[in-house]
Amino acid sequence: MNIGQAAQASGVQAKTIRYYEETGLIPAAGRTEAGYRVYAHKDVNTLRFIHRARQLGFSMEDIRRLLELWQDDSRTSMKVKALARVHISVLDEKLAKLKAMKRTLQHLVDHCEGDERPDCPILDDLAGEDTELPRGQVGPRFN
Amino acid sequence: MNIGQAAQASGVQAKTIRYYEETGLIPAAGRTEAGYRVYAHKDVNTLRFIHRARQLGFSMEDIRRLLELWQDDSRTSMKVKALARVHISVLDEKLAKLKAMKRTLQHLVDHCEGDERPDCPILDDLAGEDTELPRGQVGPRFN
DNA sequence: CTTGACCTTACCACCGCTGGAACCTTTATG
DNA sequence: CATAAAGGTTCCAGCGGTGGTAAGGTCAAG
CATH class of the missing domain: 1.20.5 (Single alpha-helices involved in coiled-coils or other helix-helix interfaces)
Structure with a gap:
């Protein structure tokens, strides 16, 4: 899956995906021999997550924390809720x-x-x- | 009146006043021999106008037009109202x-x-x- | 083999400021 | 009268999230 397909599948524009990678919001994608970025379904899920969070108005910084919590199996829903509450305010x-x-x-x-x-x-x-x-x-x- | 006093009197920060001048929203202020910007009460009024318009959420572009209308004695209140209506939407x-x-x-x-x-x-x-x-x-x- | 659709990097621009650096001028004080 | 603080000056960078451009490399179809 190259960046265009990942964009299509996630709803995040190719340009924005590169920007997210550049700012470290998502890890650098793997590359083909020709230098094309390669994405797996897992990556698309992450992008969709970010996309949805942006739709809810979360800042990049908040999304960074949300992604951490999402990927942390020992998170507490308390923390997530607190973050969301702050955002509501x-x-x-x-x-x-x-x-x-x-x-x-x-x-x-x-x-x-x-x-x-x-x-x-x-x-x-x-x-x-x-x-x-x-x-x-x-x-x-x-x- | 130097920029700090104009800022105080208008509610617009000195830094922001320079920015407005740079972008042509307000005309370039006169200068003292030493190069300090000089402001008159008239200028402060303009700055206050801009400040208030910003508080109402008007864009720089809108403010540009509002200033024109304000300074145009042959304006019609129709035009002002239309601009405000668009901004409300x-x-x-x-x-x-x-x-x-x-x-x-x-x-x-x-x-x-x-x-x-x-x-x-x-x-x-x-x-x-x-x-x-x-x-x-x-x-x-x-x- | 060529076309055209995609990918790549790299840059500038936008909004409306805001902060900082480095330097110059004025004002207040010892 | 020297000095230091409090102003002023310019220029450069950054915020978030793209949008646009250029100049190229790559890939699949006709």
Whole structure:
């Protein structure tokens, strides 16, 4: 199985597989004489694992730990659960920030006429005059 | 007013102000003989505008357009509103993805014993067996 | 034998900053 | 007046996870 087939089978792009190998998330694949990477079903399973974890928003660092736990037969489900719980709280933070943004923005949009005239509460708000707005969390950093 | 004072007054870090200048989001500031950047109140207002827009999650590109509209006396509030509406839909997409992630993860966490034993539905799910999960949107890309 | 689809490495770019290094200027103090 | 701290300056690197490109090597089919 070469990288393209592994990509197909796992849902992880070939390019990303190389990146994962480069960063040590997965071990370096074996090679054919011509230098092509070779993958087995086991590797595809690992890639699928990573793919699914990424879909759930886990960071590379978290995935590193999840892979360790997955491969460790003497793991405790406690540890896995703890990791997942922490991740949920990260998601919650992001959600809270996005919701705050949306709330504020929706409020502004609701009060904007949206006509030919230049008067616009949205720009007025951005321009400062630090009005009473549901400010909640302040920093952006919601990446 | 030097960059540190402008940063203080606007809420945008000095380093970030230089970055904005470099990328052309704001015009290059004037300089003292010694090469220090000089800012006026007008510039601080612009920086505050940008800061606030970032807090609402607008992209640099959006902010570029917002600044143009802000400085254009013959703008229409229609255009501003449209821009804001599009941004709300972007926020909605991100929210939907995060919510889907959280829902799935919460479900998994709820079914994990979290004890000393290794058995763990969270890892089982990640390992594939593509079970019936509220999959909704698939890709991560929630940045 | 050629074509074209795949593979390889290696690089730059993106988002929106942030940190650090190495150096220069201003300000406060002894 | 010398010095040290607290600013400023530039440039380079990095985050995650690709996307794109170039310039090549390899493989299977026609």
